[in-house]
Amino acid sequence: xATTTRPADFPxxxxxxxxxxxxxxxxxxxxxxxxxxxxVLLIRRGEAPYKGMWAVPGGFKRPTETLxxxxxxxxxxxxxxxxxxxxxxxxxxxDPGRDxxxxxxxVGYLAVLRDVGAxxxxxxxxxxxxVPLVDLLDGTLNLxxxxxxxxxxxxxxxxxxxxxxxxxTAFVGATFTLAELRAVYEAIWGIELDAANFRRSIAADGDWxxxxxxxxxxxxxxxxxxxxxxxxxxxxxxxxxxxxxDASREEPAKP
Amino acid sequence: xATTTRPADFPxxxxxxxxxxxxxxxxxxxxxxxxxxxxVLLIRRGEAPYKGMWAVPGGFKRPTETLxxxxxxxxxxxxxxxxxxxxxxxxxxxDPGRDxxxxxxxVGYLAVLRDVGAxxxxxxxxxxxxVPLVDLLDGTLNLxxxxxxxxxxxxxxxxxxxxxxxxxTAFVGATFTLAELRAVYEAIWGIELDAANFRRSIAADGDWxxxxxxxxxxxxxxxxxxxxxxxxxxxxxxxxxxxxxDASREEPAKP
DNA sequence: GCGGTTCTTGTCGACAGGACCGTAACCGTC
DNA sequence: GACGGTTACGGTCCTGTCGACAAGAACCGC
Numbered sequence: 339x340a341t342t343t344r345p346a347d348f349p350x351x352x353x354x355x356x357x358x359x360x361x362x363x364x365x366x367x368x369x370x371x372x373x374x375x376x377x378v379l380l381i382r383r384g385e386a387p388y389k390g391m392w393a394v395p396g397g398f399k400r401p402t403e404t405l406x407x408x409x410x411x412x413x414x415x416x417x418x419x420x421x422x423x424x425x426x427x428x429x430x431x432x433d434p435g436r437d438x439x440x441x442x443x444x445v446g447y448l449a450v451l452r453d454v455g456a457x458x459x460x461x462x463x464x465x466x467x468x469v470p471l472v473d474l475l476d477g478t479l480n481l482x483x484x485x486x487x488x489x490x491x492x493x494x495x496x497x498x499x500x501x502x503x504x505x506x507t508a509f510v511g512a513t514f515t516l517a518e519l520r521a522v523y524e525a526i527w528g529i530e531l532d533a534a535n536f537r538r539s540i541a542a543d544g545d546w547x548x549x550x551x552x553x554x555x556x557x558x559x560x561x562x563x564x565x566x567x568x569x570x571x572x573x574x575x576x577x578x579x580x581x582x583x584d585a586s587r588e589e590p591a592k593p
Numbered sequence: 594x595a596t597t598t599r600p601a602d603f604p605x606x607x608x609x610x611x612x613x614x615x616x617x618x619x620x621x622x623x624x625x626x627x628x629x630x631x632x633v634l635l636i637r638r639g640e641a642p643y644k645g646m647w648a649v650p651g652g653f654k655r656p657t658e659t660l661x662x663x664x665x666x667x668x669x670x671x672x673x674x675x676x677x678x679x680x681x682x683x684x685x686x687x688d689p690g691r692d693x694x695x696x697x698x699x700v701g702y703l704a705v706l707r708d709v710g711a712x713x714x715x716x717x718x719x720x721x722x723x724v725p726l727v728d729l730l731d732g733t734l735n736l737x738x739x740x741x742x743x744x745x746x747x748x749x750x751x752x753x754x755x756x757x758x759x760x761x762t763a764f765v766g767a768t769f770t771l772a773e774l775r776a777v778y779e780a781i782w783g784i785e786l787d788a789a790n791f792r793r794s795i796a797a798d799g800d801w802x803x804x805x806x807x808x809x810x811x812x813x814x815x816x817x818x819x820x821x822x823x824x825x826x827x828x829x830x831x832x833x834x835x836x837x838x839d840a841s842r843e844e845p846a847k848p
Numbered sequence: 849g850c851g852g853t854t855c856t857t858g859t860c861g862a863c864a865g866g867a868c869c870g871t872a873a874c875c876g877t878c
Numbered sequence: 879g880a881c882g883g884t885t886a887c888g889g890t891c892c893t894g895t896c897g898a899c900a901a902g903a904a905c906c907g908c
């Protein structure tokens with residue numbers, strides 16, 4: 339049906355019916371830690387479709403930029419963060435009808451920021467918000483398009499990345515306490531880790547963390563001030579903390 | 594510049610200059626084991642650009658199908674394999690100029706087959722071939738487009754999948770010896786595994802493998818016949834074999 | 849039968865990691 | 879300033895995992 343509507347960008351000699359045009363977008367799932375819980379940055383849609391609903395920030399890829407550059411640009415436009423922050427591609431989505439307007443294939447990116455609260459406060463508070471992840475995963479909050487699935491996949495990806503890369507350090511500041519770092523693992527994996535054993539794994543030989551000599555101020559509840567560390571080079575090659583095998587894997591054999 | 598060449602597929606009210614059209618393709622990296630080595634199925638291009646060079650099989654996504662369906666269709670068209678084989682999306686590629694004809698974003702899929710030799714023999718031998726992976730990774734063979742990077746990423750993905758999923762069983766037949774299964778790990782990870790320890794991990798409680806009572810015929814060199822197993826249910830939840838920590842990670846600390 | 853090859857079973861020991869206790873250093877209130 | 883509450887830190891015990899290695903079992907060709 340569309341054989342006569344060939345876009346001018348397509349070179350002559352190709353039948354556009356063989357190359358159905360798609361719009362390509364990049365969606366960036368921005369994760370951050372806040373009050374010990376994992377949060378995702380969402381924006382409220384101002385236009386149809388899904389007007390007024392929350393959505394993952396994103397935008398169209400330009401022909402002159404790579405996918406990574408598009409993700410970096412969208413992150414910068416949404417948050418003002420210009421640093422080459424941790425930005426990981428985790429999936430592509432192209433189900434027919436996922437955008438009622440046209441054929442859209444989107445590429446999902448995962449970004450990890452620290453202390454994004456100030457950034458959100460700087461933008462229009464009604465348009466952008468940090469949403470606790472649990473509110474999304476338990477179905478309390480609905481998202482536009484297939485963005486709920488995209489967020490789910492991003493979370494699953496960060497759970498794996500946490501085990502095989504140094505992504506954990508991206509959630510904390512330049513200097514951090516081991517309790518802060520441990521809270522990252524606990525929030526993302528949804529488990530509790532023994533503080534003493536965590537320390538032994540991290541502070542063991544291997545250049546994971548480097549003590550700065552400084553100490554953190556205790557919280558309002560008191561407690562001994564924790565030592566401040568900064569990330570070592572070993573994170574570039576992997577992570578020191580591993581999830582224990584899922585006990586539910588062992589099911590009794592049926593003879 | 595292109596504001597006047599809006600495709601008819603795009604609804605009125607949208608400026609096509611805001612939605613630059615892309616072609617979306619799906620490329621399937623088909624891996625298989627042959628003679629104890631990892632091979633990838635490539636096809637020889639019959640048209641420009643890159644005419645005559647080897648490339649990963651793939652094709653255009655249709656607006657009416659999902660990305661997964663497109664990958665499944667391409668796999669079926671190239672190999673005749675219709676089974677819902679293991680098919681994993683691993684990345685999207687959209688660098689400008691990666692296809693000199695137009696703007697193309699491709700989504701990479703990883704397929705694992707067993708005994709693909711007969712399939713390749715059935716097609717035009719000059720158009721499809723199983724290439725040992727080492728010939729690609731050492732730069733002996735050049736690939737069209739950015740397909741070398743795509744293959745590299747597919748390999749990296751299968752290395753991770755091998756550790757966290759049951760993808761290893763997709764490389765072997767319905768029944769297999771533990772030596773065959775071990776060869777999969779050794780070929781993909783490029784390491785040697787102790788046969789005795791491998792057996793202990795696999796044959797331990799947990800329904801990894803189920804003995805069939807049958808035995809394999811020894812090779813020409815002789816040797817005790819190996820018992821034949823079939824895959825158990827535990828593979829659905831992960832893999833039993835894990836790579837040991839990279840010893841090169843431990844570098845001496847510089848005071 | 850005999851050496852060679854491969855598969856299978858068994859043993860030993862190092863090490864990682866979970867559980868747990870005691871101590872140190874801060875907070876608040878009394 | 880003593881005291882309980884809270885958090886951080888260091889150490890011990892112990893078990894399960896896993897690598898290294900040895901020995902036996904079952905086949906081959908000669």
